[in-house]
Amino acid sequence: MDALLSEIRTCTLCADRFASTETAHEPRPVLRISESARILVAGQAPGMKVHLSGKPFTDPSGDRLRDWMQVDEATFYDASRIGILPMGFCFPGYRKGSDLPPPAICAKTWRKRVLGHMPQIQLTLLIGGYAQKWHLSGFDHPKRNVSDTVAHWRDYAPGVIPLPHPSWRNTAWLKRNPWFEAELLPVLRTRIQEVLNG
Template sequence: MEKLLSDIRACTLCADRFSKTETGHAPRPVLQISPTAKILIAGQAPGMKVHLSGKPFTDPSGDRLRDWMGVSDATFYDATQIGILPMGFCFPGYRKGADLPPPPLCAKTWRAQVLSAMPNVQLTLLIGGYAQKWHLPDAGSVNDTVARWRDFLPDILPLPHPSWRNTAWLKRNPWFEAQLLPVLRTKIQEALND
């Protein structure tokens, strides 16, 4: 695992892609993995704040995600308990003010290796459409997939992205907070206490 993590952190496969974005930044892979992790957060790609910090979910989305999960910062950032594996390890950049999607090359190159090195994962949280499509190839839209969350239990829970951009979606779908979040928090505690 240490060799794999070192190789990923040194990855520059997409370096030429970044020069074509509005930010023109260098690659900086951001992830959190351990062979002992019991929970896997399969996200999309780091945003600019995370790119600058080098630590996953150090932004308002991370605050909301930790609240959804019912965990402290200390628990969330304990790699022996929680792995964070985005579909793209580096901030993909902006184009016309919006985040670009994670480049498929990242997942194609690294994802299977990392997942096979994490044999203790009991619960996978699929955050957003890119992670849902990779892990659930027959998944529909994020809305439809999250609405069918019970179909993927006991080991997978699809979630919308915890971004502020989804606040309106959360208000239109009160079942998410009333029904899914209590199950999510229970499953998190079961995995952490196992």
């Protein structure tokens, strides 16, 4: 795992791509993983704040995600317990003011290798469409979008729970879907405690 992390942290596969974005930034892979982690948070890609901090979910999305999970920062950032592995390890940059999608080459190059070093994972949280599409490719599921997939979360529990992105842009979605807070979050929180304390 140490050797693999060293490789990832020096990865420059997307350097030319990032240099051509509005932010013209260097690659900075951001992830937190260990062989002992029991929970995997599979996100999309770091945003600009995370790119600058070098620490995942150091933004309002992280605050909301930790609230959904009902874990404190110390637990959330304890890589021996919770692994944080986005679909794209680096901030993909902006185009016309919006975050670009995570480059597919990142998951193709690294994801299976990393997951092969994480045999203790008992619960995977799939945050957003990119993570859901990759991780659920082996499931027989006819869902077409994030809303459909999250609405059918029982199809994947208890080992996998799909979530919408915790971005504040999704506040309207949360208001339109009160079942998320009433039905899914209590199960999510109970399952997290079972795995962390098991």
